Amino acid sequence: MALNKKANMMDGFDVVRSLDRAREAAARTSSAPPPPAPSSGPLPPAPGAPNPHIVKTIRPSQHTVRCFECGYEFKISGTTRTLYCAKCRAKIDMGDYTIDRPFTGEICTGGTVRVLPSGCLVNARVRAGNIILEGGIDSSTTLECTQWLELAGGATPSPRQFTARNLRIAANHSVRLAHKLLVHHLELRGELEGDIEATGLVDIRDGGHLKGILRGAHLQVEEGGGLSARVFIWPQDPAP
Numbered sequence: 535m536a537l538n539k540k541a542n543m544m545d546g547f548d549v550v551r552s553l554d555r556a557r558e559a560a561a562r563t564s565s566a567p568p569p570p571a572p573s574s575g576p577l578p579p580a581p582g583a584p585n586p587h588i589v590k591t592i593r594p595s596q597h598t599v600r601c602f603e604c605g606y607e608f609k610i611s612g613t614t615r616t617l618y619c620a621k622c623r624a625k626i627d628m629g630d631y632t633i634d635r636p637f638t639g640e641i642c643t644g645g646t647v648r649v650l651p652s653g654c655l656v657n658a659r660v661r662a663g664n665i666i667l668e669g670g671i672d673s674s675t676t677l678e679c680t681q682w683l684e685l686a687g688g689a690t691p692s693p694r695q696f697t698a699r700n701l702r703i704a705a706n707h708s709v710r711l712a713h714k715l716l717v718h719h720l721e722l723r724g725e726l727e728g729d730i731e732a733t734g735l736v737d738i739r740d741g742g743h744l745k746g747i748l749r750g751a752h753l754q755v756e757e758g759g760g761l762s763a764r765v766f767i768w769p770q771d772p773a774p
Contacts, residue, residue: 599644600680601626602661607680617644631662633669644680651687665698667691685709700734705741720750722759 600607601619608620617626630645633653641647646664649655654670661678668687677683677696685691686704693713700719703709703726711728718734720726722742730736732750740758749766 597663598681599626599628599663602642602678649688671695703742 596609596611598607598609599617601622601624603624604619604622606619606621610617614628616628618624619626627643628645629643631641631643631647632650633647633655634650635652636654636656637649638656638658640659640661642661644663646666647660647662648666649669649671651668653668654672655675656672658675660675663680664682664684665677665679666684666686667677670689671677671691672689673692673695675691675695677691677698679696679698679700682700682702683696683698684702684704685707687707690709690711693711693715698717700721701715701717702721703724705723707724709724709726709728711726711730714729714731716731716733718732720730720732720734720736722736722738722744724741725743725745727745729747730744730749732748734750735752735754736744736748736750738744738753738755738759738761740756742756743760743762745762746764747766748763751767751769753765753767755761
């Protein structure tokens with residue numbers, strides 16, 4: 535007996551559908567992630583997690599020091615009790631001093647000298663990086679500041695008695711100057727009346743008040759600050 539075998543026939547639609555299925559299977563195979571490789575060491579920290587072995591450091595702040603012997607200015611980082619001028623090698627004391635009683639004599643430091651309300655400068659000469667004056671001062675005393683002079687109470691020295699790069703009037707303190715004042719920066723948290731010329735910024739804070747005449751390069755008045763003065767502002771020429 536002869537065995538008849540019927541041939542399998544595929545039309546065009548079946549061919550196209552088979553090709554689509556083959557492409558989908560190949561795409562699923564190629565996009566599947568590979569299995570993780572075995573690791574004998576610890577897993578790395580997750581993204582964004584703090585690493586306990588990383589320590590953050592803060593760069594010390596820089597400030598300017600001027601040698602009282604030769605007048606040379608240079609910058610230092612951090613704090614130190616003494617140092618030597620980078621130009622003439624003169625020794626510079628960087629200590630801070632507090633005066634809480636009458637003082638007569640001379641102080642020369644690149645640090646800060648603070649005269650408390652109970653202190654008083656009598657026939658003294660004070661040269662410092664910063665001076666905070668809360669106490670008294672007589673007419674024979676002279677002050678020299680390479681950075682900031684802060685008038686915070688007590689007697690008010692005449693501009694002829696002091697030289698200061700920058701001047702600050704503390705809050706709730708009132709100062710009236712009889713002679714013209716020349717400074718770089720002026721910061722007012724209290725009240726100042728006088729003839730002022732500033733080559734830098736005049737900054738009148740909340741509660742501060744300026745009266746008189748002002749000649750300067752830059753003026754900033756915060757909300758709550760007062761200005762009752764004749765003002766002449768002209769920008770300084772940029773450095774060549």
